[in-house]
Amino acid sequence: MGLILYEIEDDEDDTDAAGSKCCTKVPIETVCANLLKCLMVFYGVFYIAASVCHGAFRLGNLQAFDPKIPFDFKEAFSWQSSRYLARLVSMESTYFVCTWAFAAIVQHCVWDYAITITLVHISICCAVMQGFPLNWQWWVTLGCGLFFMVSVGEMVLCCVRCKSQQGRVAPNPRTSGVT
Numbered sequence: 001m002g003l004i005l006y007e008i009e010d011d012e013d014d015t016d017a018a019g020s021k022c023c024t025k026v027p028i029e030t031v032c033a034n035l036l037k038c039l040m041v042f043y044g045v046f047y048i049a050a051s052v053c054h055g056a057f058r059l060g061n062l063q064a065f066d067p068k069i070p071f072d073f074k075e076a077f078s079w080q081s082s083r084y085l086a087r088l089v090s091m092e093s094t095y096f097v098c099t100w101a102f103a104a105i106v107q108h109c110v111w112d113y114a115i116t117i118t119l120v121h122i123s124i125c126c127a128v129m130q131g132f133p134l135n136w137q138w139w140v141t142l143g144c145g146l147f148f149m150v151s152v153g154e155m156v157l158c159c160v161r162c163k164s165q166q167g168r169v170a171p172n173p174r175t176s177g178v179t
Contacts, residue, residue, distance in 0.1 A: 026108075034105055034106045034113065035113065035116065035117075037105050038098075038101075038102055038105055038106065038113050038117050039117060039120065041098060041101045041102070041105065042094065042098050042117050042121070043070060045093075045094045045097045045098055045101070046069075046070040046090065046091070046094040047069075047070065049089070049090040049091075049093045049094050049097070050069040050070060050086070050087075050090040051065065052090075053085075053086035053087075053089050053090045053093075054069075054086055056086070057082040057083070057085060057086040058082065059082060059083055059086060068128060068129070069086075069087060069090065070090075070091075070094075070121075070125075071124060071125045071128040071129055072087065072125075072129060073125055073129060073133035073135050073138040074129060074131075074135065075087055075135075077135065077137040088141055091141055091142070091145060092141065092144070092145050094145070095144075095145030095146065095148055095149050096145075096148065098114075098117075098149060099114075099148065099149045099152050099153045099156070100156070102114060102117075102149065102153055103153050103156045103157055103160075107157070107160075108157065110149070110150065110153030110154055110156075110157060111150040111153065111154055114146060114149040114150050114153060115146070115150070118142065118146050121142075122142075
């Protein structure tokens with residue numbers, strides 16, 4: 001949440017080179033509400049993806065479903081392990097789906113919410129598994145998902161901003177069609 005407070009406390013002009021707003025100033029209540037929504041969406045999608053992957057990779061019956069799937073970083077890396085592949089696919093698909101959800105929920109500064117949610121996720125993983133993740137494959141998977149969420153999320157918001165600005169700009173009569 002420390003990253004998000006930049007939006008609130010910074011009084012400098014927050015326009016980019018093109019003159020459009022990068023991050024809008026938002027009240028703390030809205031930031032906390034958006035953060036809570038993003039956290040709920042993130043873990044909701046993670047559990048749905050983990051359930052689908054659990055069934056798709058035929059990891060056993062419903063009683064064998066491990067509720068620690070989103071938090072388990074101790075699984076040994078192996079391309080032959082269905083259990084590892086299910087965790088990998090569920091993490092990456094969570095970041096893919098949450099990219100679009102975060103862009104729809106917060107509508108500004110997706111990078112900030114993505115990094116904050118990822119830091120919260122790492123903290124929860126450490127608490128649940130009672131250790132620090134030393135598995136480099138887990139860090140690479142997490143980093144790739146975060147990079148995708150930040151880059152694609154910001155591109156989506158940029159496209160939305162461009163579309164909304166095009167609607168407000170009056171066409172130039174000299175360059176509009178007929179020559």
